[in-house]
Amino acid sequence: MLQVPHGGPELPQRRNLVTEIPGPASRALFERRLGVVARGVSTTLPVFITAAGGGVLLDADGNSLIDFGAGIAVVSVGNAAPDVVSRVSAQVAQFTHTCFMVTPYEGYVEVCEQLARLTPGEYEKRSALFNSGAEAVENAVKIARHYTGRQAVVAFDHAYHGRTNLTMALTAKNMPYKQGFGPFAGEIYRVPMAYPLRWPDGPDACRAEALSVVKSLIHTQVGESNVAAVIIEPIQGEGGFIVPPDGFLRGLADFCADHGIVFIADEIQSGFCRTGDWFASSHEGVVPDLVTTAKGIAGGLPLAAVTGRAEIMDAVHPGGLGGTYGGNPVACAAALGAIETMESLDLSARARRIGDIMLPRLRKLAETYPVIADVRGRGAMVAVELTRPGTLEPDPASTAAVAGACHRAGLVVLTCGTFGNVLRFLPPLVIGEELLEEGLDILEDAFASL
Numbered sequence: 001m002l003q004v005p006h007g008g009p010e011l012p013q014r015r016n017l018v019t020e021i022p023g024p025a026s027r028a029l030f031e032r033r034l035g036v037v038a039r040g041v042s043t044t045l046p047v048f049i050t051a052a053g054g055g056v057l058l059d060a061d062g063n064s065l066i067d068f069g070a071g072i073a074v075v076s077v078g079n080a081a082p083d084v085v086s087r088v089s090a091q092v093a094q095f096t097h098t099c100f101m102v103t104p105y106e107g108y109v110e111v112c113e114q115l116a117r118l119t120p121g122e123y124e125k126r127s128a129l130f131n132s133g134a135e136a137v138e139n140a141v142k143i144a145r146h147y148t149g150r151q152a153v154v155a156f157d158h159a160y161h162g163r164t165n166l167t168m169a170l171t172a173k174n175m176p177y178k179q180g181f182g183p184f185a186g187e188i189y190r191v192p193m194a195y196p197l198r199w200p201d202g203p204d205a206c207r208a209e210a211l212s213v214v215k216s217l218i219h220t221q222v223g224e225s226n227v228a229a230v231i232i233e234p235i236q237g238e239g240g241f242i243v244p245p246d247g248f249l250r251g252l253a254d255f256c257a258d259h260g261i262v263f264i265a266d267e268i269q270s271g272f273c274r275t276g277d278w279f280a281s282s283h284e285g286v287v288p289d290l291v292t293t294a295k296g297i298a299g300g301l302p303l304a305a306v307t308g309r310a311e312i313m314d315a316v317h318p319g320g321l322g323g324t325y326g327g328n329p330v331a332c333a334a335a336l337g338a339i340e341t342m343e344s345l346d347l348s349a350r351a352r353r354i355g356d357i358m359l360p361r362l363r364k365l366a367e368t369y370p371v372i373a374d375v376r377g378r379g380a381m382v383a384v385e386l387t388r389p390g391t392l393e394p395d396p397a398s399t400a401a402v403a404g405a406c407h408r409a410g411l412v413v414l415t416c417g418t419f420g421n422v423l424r425f426l427p428p429l430v431i432g433e434e435l436l437e438e439g440l441d442i443l444e445d446a447f448a449s450l
Protein backbone atom coordinates (compact mmCIF):
# COMPACT_ATOMS: atom_id res chain seq x y z
CA MET A 1 0.00 0.00 0.00
CA LEU A 2 1.15 3.48 -0.93
CA GLN A 3 2.10 5.72 2.00
CA VAL A 4 -0.42 8.54 1.75
CA PRO A 5 0.69 11.88 3.20
CA HIS A 6 -1.81 14.27 4.74
CA GLY A 7 -3.35 16.80 2.38
CA GLY A 8 -3.43 20.53 2.88
CA PRO A 9 -0.88 23.19 2.06
CA GLU A 10 2.02 21.11 3.47
CA LEU A 11 1.73 18.70 0.55
CA PRO A 12 4.79 19.21 -1.71
CA GLN A 13 3.73 21.85 -4.23
CA ARG A 14 5.11 20.28 -7.38
CA ARG A 15 3.96 18.28 -10.34
CA ASN A 16 5.41 14.79 -10.33
CA LEU A 17 4.33 11.98 -12.64
CA VAL A 18 5.48 8.47 -11.72
CA THR A 19 3.10 6.55 -14.03
CA GLU A 20 1.07 7.27 -17.13
CA ILE A 21 -2.23 9.13 -16.43
CA PRO A 22 -4.36 7.40 -15.30
CA GLY A 23 -1.99 4.90 -13.68
CA PRO A 24 -2.67 1.23 -12.87
CA ALA A 25 -4.14 1.84 -9.40
CA SER A 26 -6.59 4.43 -10.75
CA ARG A 27 -7.50 2.16 -13.66
CA ALA A 28 -8.26 -0.70 -11.26
CA LEU A 29 -10.45 1.61 -9.14
CA PHE A 30 -12.23 2.78 -12.27
CA GLU A 31 -13.01 -0.84 -13.17
CA ARG A 32 -14.57 -1.30 -9.71
CA ARG A 33 -16.51 1.89 -10.20
CA LEU A 34 -18.00 0.69 -13.48
CA GLY A 35 -19.58 -2.28 -11.71
CA VAL A 36 -21.35 -0.27 -9.02
CA VAL A 37 -21.58 3.45 -9.83
CA ALA A 38 -24.33 4.64 -12.18
CA ARG A 39 -23.11 5.48 -15.67
CA GLY A 40 -24.98 8.80 -15.61
CA VAL A 41 -22.46 10.14 -13.07
CA SER A 42 -19.63 11.10 -15.39
CA THR A 43 -15.87 11.52 -14.82
CA THR A 44 -13.67 14.19 -16.39
CA LEU A 45 -10.33 12.59 -15.52
CA PRO A 46 -10.35 9.08 -14.01
CA VAL A 47 -7.53 9.48 -11.50
CA PHE A 48 -8.54 8.61 -7.95
CA ILE A 49 -7.40 11.15 -5.39
CA THR A 50 -5.86 10.27 -2.05
CA ALA A 51 -4.71 13.69 -0.82
CA ALA A 52 -4.81 17.30 -2.01
CA GLY A 53 -3.79 20.77 -0.91
CA GLY A 54 -2.59 24.12 -2.22
CA GLY A 55 -2.46 23.70 -5.99
CA VAL A 56 -1.90 19.93 -6.24
CA LEU A 57 -3.86 16.68 -6.26
CA LEU A 58 -2.14 13.42 -5.30
CA ASP A 59 -3.52 10.25 -6.89
CA ALA A 60 -3.62 6.57 -5.98
CA ASP A 61 -0.50 5.86 -8.08
CA GLY A 62 1.53 8.56 -6.36
CA ASN A 63 1.25 11.09 -9.19
CA SER A 64 1.06 14.72 -8.16
CA LEU A 65 -1.11 16.79 -10.53
CA ILE A 66 -1.56 20.54 -10.90
CA ASP A 67 -5.11 21.58 -10.11
CA PHE A 68 -6.78 24.16 -12.38
CA GLY A 69 -10.27 22.98 -11.42
CA ALA A 70 -10.58 23.30 -7.62
CA GLY A 71 -13.36 20.70 -7.71
CA ILE A 72 -15.36 23.11 -9.93
CA ALA A 73 -14.58 26.33 -8.09
CA VAL A 74 -15.23 24.79 -4.67
CA VAL A 75 -11.89 24.58 -2.86
CA SER A 76 -10.92 28.20 -3.47
CA VAL A 77 -9.22 28.20 -0.05
CA GLY A 78 -7.32 25.05 -1.04
CA ASN A 79 -8.06 21.45 -0.13
CA ALA A 80 -7.89 20.62 3.56
CA ALA A 81 -7.27 24.29 4.38
CA PRO A 82 -5.98 24.51 7.99
CA ASP A 83 -8.78 26.80 9.27
CA VAL A 84 -11.38 24.52 7.71
CA VAL A 85 -9.77 21.34 9.08
CA SER A 86 -9.46 22.68 12.63
CA ARG A 87 -13.02 24.01 12.82
CA VAL A 88 -14.51 20.92 11.20
CA SER A 89 -12.50 18.60 13.49
CA ALA A 90 -13.65 20.47 16.58
CA GLN A 91 -17.28 20.54 15.43
CA VAL A 92 -17.42 16.90 14.41
CA ALA A 93 -16.22 15.87 17.87
CA GLN A 94 -18.81 18.14 19.51
CA PHE A 95 -21.98 17.19 17.61
CA THR A 96 -22.69 16.35 13.98
CA HIS A 97 -26.39 17.11 13.53
CA THR A 98 -29.47 18.21 15.39
CA CYS A 99 -31.46 19.72 12.50
CA PHE A 100 -31.56 23.50 12.80
CA MET A 101 -35.37 23.36 12.51
CA VAL A 102 -35.58 21.12 15.59
CA THR A 103 -32.96 22.43 18.02
CA PRO A 104 -30.74 25.21 16.61
CA TYR A 105 -27.03 25.96 17.10
CA GLU A 106 -24.81 29.02 16.85
CA GLY A 107 -22.78 28.08 13.73
CA TYR A 108 -25.81 28.49 11.45
CA VAL A 109 -26.51 31.95 12.84
CA GLU A 110 -22.85 32.91 12.50
CA VAL A 111 -22.77 31.86 8.83
CA CYS A 112 -25.89 33.98 8.20
CA GLU A 113 -24.21 36.92 9.97
CA GLN A 114 -21.20 36.53 7.68
CA LEU A 115 -23.44 36.34 4.59
CA ALA A 116 -25.25 39.51 5.66
CA ARG A 117 -21.91 41.25 6.08
CA LEU A 118 -20.23 40.03 2.87
CA THR A 119 -22.95 39.97 0.20
CA PRO A 120 -23.62 43.14 -1.83
CA GLY A 121 -26.15 45.64 -0.48
CA GLU A 122 -26.32 47.72 2.69
CA TYR A 123 -29.90 46.78 3.50
CA GLU A 124 -31.25 44.52 6.26
CA LYS A 125 -30.72 40.89 5.19
CA ARG A 126 -31.82 37.38 6.01
CA SER A 127 -30.39 34.05 4.86
CA ALA A 128 -31.52 30.43 4.69
CA LEU A 129 -29.03 27.58 4.36
CA PHE A 130 -29.26 24.49 2.16
CA ASN A 131 -27.08 21.62 0.91
CA SER A 132 -26.47 22.27 -2.77
CA GLY A 133 -26.51 25.04 -5.31
CA ALA A 134 -29.58 23.69 -7.06
CA GLU A 135 -31.45 23.63 -3.78
CA ALA A 136 -30.51 27.27 -3.14
CA VAL A 137 -31.77 28.27 -6.60
CA GLU A 138 -35.04 26.35 -6.08
CA ASN A 139 -35.57 28.18 -2.81
CA ALA A 140 -34.73 31.59 -4.26
CA VAL A 141 -37.48 31.01 -6.84
CA LYS A 142 -39.91 29.84 -4.16
CA ILE A 143 -39.21 32.95 -2.10
CA ALA A 144 -39.52 35.33 -5.08
CA ARG A 145 -42.84 33.79 -6.12
CA HIS A 146 -44.21 33.90 -2.61
CA TYR A 147 -43.15 37.52 -2.07
CA THR A 148 -44.42 38.86 -5.41
CA GLY A 149 -47.49 36.64 -5.78
CA ARG A 150 -46.35 36.17 -9.41
CA GLN A 151 -45.27 33.02 -11.22
CA ALA A 152 -43.05 33.74 -14.23
CA VAL A 153 -39.29 33.37 -13.97
CA VAL A 154 -36.94 34.70 -16.64
CA ALA A 155 -33.64 32.91 -17.31
CA PHE A 156 -30.98 33.31 -19.97
CA ASP A 157 -29.50 31.44 -22.90
CA HIS A 158 -26.42 29.47 -21.77
CA ALA A 159 -27.62 29.56 -18.14
CA TYR A 160 -26.78 26.80 -15.71
CA HIS A 161 -28.69 26.63 -12.44
CA GLY A 162 -28.61 22.93 -11.52
CA ARG A 163 -30.07 19.48 -12.18
CA THR A 164 -33.24 19.24 -10.05
CA ASN A 165 -36.55 19.53 -11.87
CA LEU A 166 -37.04 23.28 -11.47
CA THR A 167 -33.36 24.05 -12.03
CA MET A 168 -33.22 21.81 -15.14
CA ALA A 169 -35.98 24.00 -16.51
CA LEU A 170 -33.84 27.07 -15.76
CA THR A 171 -30.72 25.49 -17.25
CA ALA A 172 -30.37 26.15 -20.97
CA LYS A 173 -28.35 23.25 -22.34
CA ASN A 174 -30.13 20.03 -23.32
CA MET A 175 -27.28 17.51 -23.51
CA PRO A 176 -26.37 16.18 -20.97
CA TYR A 177 -28.46 18.07 -18.41
CA LYS A 178 -32.03 17.74 -19.71
CA GLN A 179 -32.11 15.01 -22.36
CA GLY A 180 -34.92 12.58 -21.55
CA PHE A 181 -35.66 14.09 -18.12
CA GLY A 182 -38.82 16.08 -18.92
CA PRO A 183 -41.48 17.22 -18.36
CA PHE A 184 -39.91 20.34 -16.91
CA ALA A 185 -41.34 22.92 -14.53
CA GLY A 186 -43.58 25.55 -16.09
CA GLU A 187 -43.57 29.36 -16.18
CA ILE A 188 -39.90 29.60 -17.12
CA TYR A 189 -39.08 32.03 -19.97
CA ARG A 190 -35.73 32.25 -21.74
CA VAL A 191 -34.15 35.38 -23.16
CA PRO A 192 -30.84 35.97 -24.98
CA MET A 193 -27.65 36.39 -22.98
CA ALA A 194 -25.37 39.34 -23.63
CA TYR A 195 -22.64 37.16 -25.14
CA PRO A 196 -20.24 39.55 -26.86
CA LEU A 197 -18.41 37.00 -29.06
CA ARG A 198 -21.63 35.51 -30.41
CA TRP A 199 -23.95 38.52 -30.51
CA PRO A 200 -25.36 38.50 -34.07
CA ASP A 201 -24.07 41.98 -34.91
CA GLY A 202 -20.80 41.68 -32.98
CA PRO A 203 -19.46 42.65 -29.56
CA ASP A 204 -20.08 46.40 -29.89
CA ALA A 205 -23.68 45.82 -30.89
CA CYS A 206 -24.02 43.46 -27.94
CA ARG A 207 -23.21 46.29 -25.56
CA ALA A 208 -25.72 48.55 -27.26
CA GLU A 209 -28.54 46.08 -27.99
CA ALA A 210 -28.64 43.21 -25.49
CA LEU A 211 -30.47 44.97 -22.70
CA SER A 212 -33.20 46.39 -24.92
CA VAL A 213 -33.75 43.00 -26.59
CA VAL A 214 -34.21 41.36 -23.19
CA LYS A 215 -36.56 44.07 -21.93
CA SER A 216 -38.59 43.96 -25.11
CA LEU A 217 -38.98 40.16 -25.00
CA ILE A 218 -40.08 40.26 -21.37
CA HIS A 219 -42.59 43.00 -22.22
CA THR A 220 -44.05 41.34 -25.30
CA GLN A 221 -43.89 37.65 -24.38
CA VAL A 222 -44.35 37.57 -20.60
CA GLY A 223 -45.54 40.94 -19.30
CA GLU A 224 -43.52 42.62 -16.57
CA SER A 225 -46.33 42.35 -14.04
CA ASN A 226 -46.31 38.55 -14.32
CA VAL A 227 -42.61 38.19 -13.60
CA ALA A 228 -41.63 37.06 -10.10
CA ALA A 229 -37.89 36.94 -10.76
CA VAL A 230 -35.11 37.38 -13.26
CA ILE A 231 -32.23 35.02 -12.48
CA ILE A 232 -28.75 35.43 -13.93
CA GLU A 233 -25.17 34.34 -13.27
CA PRO A 234 -23.15 37.59 -13.25
CA ILE A 235 -20.49 35.63 -15.13
CA GLN A 236 -22.01 32.50 -16.61
CA GLY A 237 -20.27 29.30 -15.51
CA GLU A 238 -21.11 25.98 -17.20
CA GLY A 239 -22.51 27.87 -20.20
CA GLY A 240 -19.03 29.08 -21.15
CA PHE A 241 -17.65 31.69 -18.72
CA ILE A 242 -19.59 34.36 -20.56
CA VAL A 243 -18.91 37.87 -19.28
CA PRO A 244 -21.66 40.35 -20.19
CA PRO A 245 -20.54 43.84 -21.21
CA ASP A 246 -20.41 46.47 -18.46
CA GLY A 247 -23.80 48.03 -17.95
CA PHE A 248 -25.86 44.96 -18.83
CA LEU A 249 -26.30 43.63 -15.27
CA ARG A 250 -26.86 47.09 -13.87
CA GLY A 251 -29.50 47.85 -16.51
CA LEU A 252 -31.18 44.53 -15.78
CA ALA A 253 -31.23 45.24 -12.04
CA ASP A 254 -32.73 48.69 -12.67
CA PHE A 255 -35.38 47.20 -14.95
CA CYS A 256 -36.31 44.68 -12.24
CA ALA A 257 -36.52 47.41 -9.61
CA ASP A 258 -38.79 49.50 -11.87
CA HIS A 259 -41.23 46.62 -12.26
CA GLY A 260 -41.24 45.00 -8.82
CA ILE A 261 -39.34 41.98 -10.13
CA VAL A 262 -36.98 40.16 -7.77
CA PHE A 263 -33.46 40.26 -9.23
CA ILE A 264 -31.62 37.04 -8.33
CA ALA A 265 -27.86 36.84 -8.84
CA ASP A 266 -26.74 33.21 -9.00
CA GLU A 267 -23.22 33.60 -7.59
CA ILE A 268 -22.79 29.89 -6.92
CA GLN A 269 -19.73 29.64 -9.18
CA SER A 270 -18.62 33.29 -9.28
CA GLY A 271 -18.92 34.05 -5.56
CA PHE A 272 -16.54 34.03 -2.61
CA CYS A 273 -13.47 35.79 -4.03
CA ARG A 274 -13.35 33.80 -7.29
CA THR A 275 -13.50 36.86 -9.57
CA GLY A 276 -11.33 39.11 -7.41
CA ASP A 277 -14.08 40.45 -5.18
CA TRP A 278 -16.37 38.78 -2.66
CA PHE A 279 -19.04 38.58 -5.38
CA ALA A 280 -18.97 39.17 -9.13
CA SER A 281 -22.03 41.48 -8.87
CA SER A 282 -19.84 43.96 -7.01
CA HIS A 283 -17.68 44.57 -10.09
CA GLU A 284 -20.30 46.99 -11.42
CA GLY A 285 -21.80 47.88 -8.08
CA VAL A 286 -24.89 45.79 -8.87
CA VAL A 287 -27.00 45.06 -5.79
CA PRO A 288 -29.20 41.99 -6.25
CA ASP A 289 -32.38 41.43 -4.23
CA LEU A 290 -31.42 37.78 -3.63
CA VAL A 291 -28.04 36.06 -3.99
CA THR A 292 -27.56 32.31 -4.23
CA THR A 293 -24.20 30.93 -3.05
CA ALA A 294 -22.68 27.47 -2.70
CA LYS A 295 -19.47 26.08 -4.28
CA GLY A 296 -16.73 28.26 -2.75
CA ILE A 297 -18.55 28.90 0.52
CA ALA A 298 -17.31 26.06 2.74
CA GLY A 299 -13.93 24.79 1.57
CA GLY A 300 -15.43 21.63 0.06
CA LEU A 301 -18.22 20.74 2.47
CA PRO A 302 -21.76 20.81 1.09
CA LEU A 303 -23.41 24.09 1.98
CA ALA A 304 -25.51 26.60 0.05
CA ALA A 305 -27.43 29.74 0.87
CA VAL A 306 -30.04 32.20 -0.26
CA THR A 307 -29.35 35.69 1.09
CA GLY A 308 -31.40 38.77 0.44
CA ARG A 309 -33.57 41.66 1.45
CA ALA A 310 -35.28 41.01 4.77
CA GLU A 311 -38.72 42.00 3.47
CA ILE A 312 -38.48 39.47 0.63
CA MET A 313 -36.94 36.63 2.65
CA ASP A 314 -39.31 37.13 5.60
CA ALA A 315 -42.40 37.13 3.40
CA VAL A 316 -42.41 33.33 3.67
CA HIS A 317 -44.39 31.82 6.59
CA PRO A 318 -42.54 29.77 9.26
CA GLY A 319 -42.03 26.21 8.02
CA GLY A 320 -42.15 27.27 4.35
CA LEU A 321 -38.39 26.91 3.92
CA GLY A 322 -35.86 24.38 5.16
CA GLY A 323 -34.70 20.79 4.90
CA THR A 324 -33.33 18.12 7.23
CA TYR A 325 -29.65 18.80 6.59
CA GLY A 326 -29.70 22.45 5.49
CA GLY A 327 -26.96 24.36 7.32
CA ASN A 328 -25.49 21.22 8.87
CA PRO A 329 -23.24 22.20 11.81
CA VAL A 330 -20.09 20.61 10.31
CA ALA A 331 -20.66 22.41 6.99
CA CYS A 332 -21.26 25.68 8.87
CA ALA A 333 -17.99 25.22 10.78
CA ALA A 334 -16.25 24.67 7.46
CA ALA A 335 -17.78 27.84 6.02
CA LEU A 336 -16.60 29.90 8.99
CA GLY A 337 -13.09 28.47 8.53
CA ALA A 338 -13.19 29.14 4.79
CA ILE A 339 -14.36 32.74 5.22
CA GLU A 340 -11.66 33.27 7.86
CA THR A 341 -9.07 32.00 5.34
CA MET A 342 -10.41 34.21 2.54
CA GLU A 343 -10.01 37.25 4.79
CA SER A 344 -6.69 36.40 6.41
CA LEU A 345 -5.03 35.52 3.08
CA ASP A 346 -6.92 38.24 1.15
CA LEU A 347 -7.96 35.71 -1.48
CA SER A 348 -9.75 38.36 -3.56
CA ALA A 349 -6.37 39.97 -4.16
CA ARG A 350 -4.92 36.53 -4.93
CA ALA A 351 -7.69 35.96 -7.47
CA ARG A 352 -6.92 39.29 -9.16
CA ARG A 353 -3.23 38.38 -9.23
CA ILE A 354 -4.04 35.00 -10.82
CA GLY A 355 -6.05 36.81 -13.51
CA ASP A 356 -3.17 39.24 -14.07
CA ILE A 357 -0.86 36.28 -14.71
CA MET A 358 -3.23 34.10 -16.72
CA LEU A 359 -5.03 36.54 -19.01
CA PRO A 360 -1.95 38.06 -20.71
CA ARG A 361 -0.41 34.62 -21.24
CA LEU A 362 -3.65 33.31 -22.73
CA ARG A 363 -3.96 36.37 -24.99
CA LYS A 364 -0.43 35.73 -26.22
CA LEU A 365 -1.38 32.11 -26.86
CA ALA A 366 -4.38 33.32 -28.87
CA GLU A 367 -2.03 35.31 -31.13
CA THR A 368 -0.10 32.12 -31.92
CA TYR A 369 -3.06 29.73 -32.20
CA PRO A 370 -5.98 31.15 -34.20
CA VAL A 371 -8.15 28.28 -32.92
CA ILE A 372 -8.56 30.48 -29.82
CA ALA A 373 -11.36 32.88 -30.74
CA ASP A 374 -11.76 34.51 -27.36
CA VAL A 375 -9.95 34.91 -24.03
CA ARG A 376 -12.21 36.08 -21.23
CA GLY A 377 -12.97 36.04 -17.55
CA ARG A 378 -12.23 37.95 -14.40
CA GLY A 379 -9.83 37.17 -11.57
CA ALA A 380 -9.38 33.41 -11.23
CA MET A 381 -12.44 32.58 -13.37
CA VAL A 382 -10.83 32.49 -16.80
CA ALA A 383 -11.51 30.71 -20.10
CA VAL A 384 -10.61 30.40 -23.77
CA GLU A 385 -13.19 29.63 -26.47
CA LEU A 386 -12.11 27.51 -29.45
CA THR A 387 -13.53 27.81 -32.96
CA ARG A 388 -12.49 26.93 -36.49
CA PRO A 389 -9.99 29.72 -37.22
CA GLY A 390 -11.55 32.86 -38.60
CA THR A 391 -15.12 31.67 -37.92
CA LEU A 392 -17.50 31.32 -34.99
CA GLU A 393 -18.01 27.63 -35.71
CA PRO A 394 -17.38 25.88 -32.35
CA ASP A 395 -14.48 23.43 -32.21
CA PRO A 396 -15.28 20.95 -29.43
CA ALA A 397 -12.87 18.36 -30.91
CA SER A 398 -9.80 20.61 -30.48
CA THR A 399 -11.10 21.61 -27.05
CA ALA A 400 -11.26 17.96 -25.99
CA ALA A 401 -7.84 17.29 -27.54
CA VAL A 402 -6.19 20.14 -25.61
CA ALA A 403 -7.90 19.07 -22.37
CA GLY A 404 -6.78 15.47 -22.95
CA ALA A 405 -3.17 16.53 -23.56
CA CYS A 406 -3.21 18.61 -20.37
CA HIS A 407 -4.60 15.67 -18.39
CA ARG A 408 -1.93 13.30 -19.67
CA ALA A 409 0.73 15.84 -18.68
CA GLY A 410 -0.65 16.13 -15.15
CA LEU A 411 -2.71 19.31 -15.38
CA VAL A 412 -6.37 19.12 -14.38
CA VAL A 413 -8.40 21.43 -16.62
CA LEU A 414 -12.16 21.49 -17.21
CA THR A 415 -14.19 22.24 -20.29
CA CYS A 416 -17.59 23.94 -20.48
CA GLY A 417 -19.80 25.87 -22.86
CA THR A 418 -23.09 25.25 -24.63
CA PHE A 419 -21.06 23.97 -27.58
CA GLY A 420 -18.42 22.15 -25.50
CA ASN A 421 -15.71 24.38 -26.94
CA VAL A 422 -14.51 26.31 -23.90
CA LEU A 423 -11.52 25.47 -21.69
CA ARG A 424 -12.03 26.97 -18.27
CA PHE A 425 -9.50 27.60 -15.55
CA LEU A 426 -10.48 27.73 -11.89
CA PRO A 427 -7.33 27.20 -9.84
CA PRO A 428 -7.51 27.18 -6.06
CA LEU A 429 -6.84 30.78 -5.03
CA VAL A 430 -3.94 29.62 -2.83
CA ILE A 431 -2.02 28.08 -5.75
CA GLY A 432 1.66 29.07 -5.90
CA GLU A 433 2.77 31.21 -8.83
CA GLU A 434 5.41 28.74 -10.00
CA LEU A 435 2.80 26.02 -10.22
CA LEU A 436 0.43 28.39 -12.01
CA GLU A 437 3.09 29.24 -14.59
CA GLU A 438 3.97 25.56 -14.99
CA GLY A 439 0.31 24.78 -15.62
CA LEU A 440 0.24 27.46 -18.31
CA ASP A 441 3.40 25.97 -19.86
CA ILE A 442 1.62 22.61 -20.08
CA LEU A 443 -1.38 24.28 -21.68
CA GLU A 444 0.90 25.95 -24.21
CA ASP A 445 2.48 22.57 -25.08
CA ALA A 446 -1.00 21.11 -25.45
CA PHE A 447 -1.92 23.76 -28.03
CA ALA A 448 1.40 23.17 -29.80
CA SER A 449 0.61 19.44 -30.08
CA LEU A 450 -2.81 20.07 -31.70
Ligand SMILES: *Cc1c(COP(=O)(O)O)cnc(C)c1O
Binds near residue numbers: 131162163
Ligand atom coordinates in the same frame (compact mmCIF):
# COMPACT_ATOMS: atom_id res chain seq x y z
C1 LIG B 1 -22.83 24.53 -9.90
C2 LIG B 1 -23.87 25.55 -10.08
C3 LIG B 1 -25.20 25.36 -9.65
C4 LIG B 1 -25.66 24.05 -9.05
O1 LIG B 1 -24.99 23.76 -7.85
P1 LIG B 1 -25.01 22.24 -7.30
O2 LIG B 1 -24.36 22.35 -5.96
O3 LIG B 1 -24.25 21.42 -8.27
O4 LIG B 1 -26.45 21.84 -7.22
C5 LIG B 1 -26.10 26.40 -9.83
N1 LIG B 1 -25.73 27.56 -10.37
C6 LIG B 1 -24.47 27.78 -10.79
C7 LIG B 1 -24.11 29.11 -11.36
C8 LIG B 1 -23.50 26.78 -10.68
O5 LIG B 1 -22.26 26.99 -11.14
